[in-house]
Every structure is written in C-alpha cells, then in structure tokens.
Amino acid sequence: MSVKREQLFTDLEALSEEQIEVGLEAGVWGDPTRAAVQRYLDQMKLKRVEATAAEQLEAAWAAIQAAQAAAENARGSNLRATAALIIASGAMLAAMAAALVAFLALRNWTW
Numbered sequence: 429m430s431v432k433r434e435q436l437f438t439d440l441e442a443l444s445e446e447q448i449e450v451g452l453e454a455g456v457w458g459d460p461t462r463a464a465v466q467r468y469l470d471q472m473k474l475k476r477v478e479a480t481a482a483e484q485l486e487a488a489w490a491a492i493q494a495a496q497a498a499a500e501n502a503r504g505s506n507l508r509a510t511a512a513l514i515i516a517s518g519a520m521l522a523a524m525a526a527a528l529v530a531f532l533a534l535r536n537w538t539w
Contacts, residue, residue, distance in 0.1 A: 433464070436461060436464065436465070437468065440465065440468050445469065445472055445473060445476075448465065448468070448469045448472070449469065451465070452465060452466065452469070
C-alpha cells in the first residue's frame with residue numbers, strides 16, 4: 429500500500445461514520461479515493477451491524493439457557509408435587525382407617 433493510501437486510512441480511522449458520510453456527500457474525496465472511502469465506510473457499518481448481531485445472539489442464547497433451566501426446575505417441581513400427592517393420599521387413607529376403627533370401637537364391634 430502506498431504512503432498516500434496509508435495516510436488516507438489513518439485519517440479515516442480518526443473520523444466517525446457520520447463524518448465520513450458527510451465528507452462523501454460534500455465531495456471531499458476525489459474519484460480515485462472516493463471508492464476506497466466508500467468501501468471503508470461500508471466495512472465500518474458492517475462491523476457495527478455484526479457486533480450488534482453478535483450481542484443479540486448472545487442475549488438469545490442466554491435467554492434459551494434460562495428457559496431450559498426454568499423447564500428443568502418445573503420438571504423437578506412436578507415430581508415433588510406428585511410425591512406429595514401420593515403421601516397425602518396415604519395419609520388420607522390412614523386417617524379414614526383410624527376413623528373406621530374408632531367408629532367400630534365406639535359401637536363395641538369385635539372381630
């Protein structure tokens with residue numbers, strides 16, 4: 429790369445996208461360098477868009493992992509709830525049996 433192109437890219441690095449766009453519209457750069465400046469601007473925009481897309485992708489992956497963790501917790505909670513229902517049913521049957529025995533004892537019924 430020639431010294432002039434190196435100086436051009438050094439100058440462009442110091443400018444923002446908006447400043448480069450204004451310079452292109454104002455015709456600051458002539459025909460031979462205008463295309464290079466336009467490519468440089470397009471690359472700047474592409475890098476910005478790629479960085480934004482990467483951030484969004486990372487956020488999406490984090491949301492997916494959080495949803496998977498919540499689903500796993502829900503499955504665990506479902507198992508615990510089922511176990512609690514089984515134990516409660518057993519306790520209910522034991523209470524009913526105790527009530528029956530008490531009822532029969534009060535009626536003086538023997539085996």
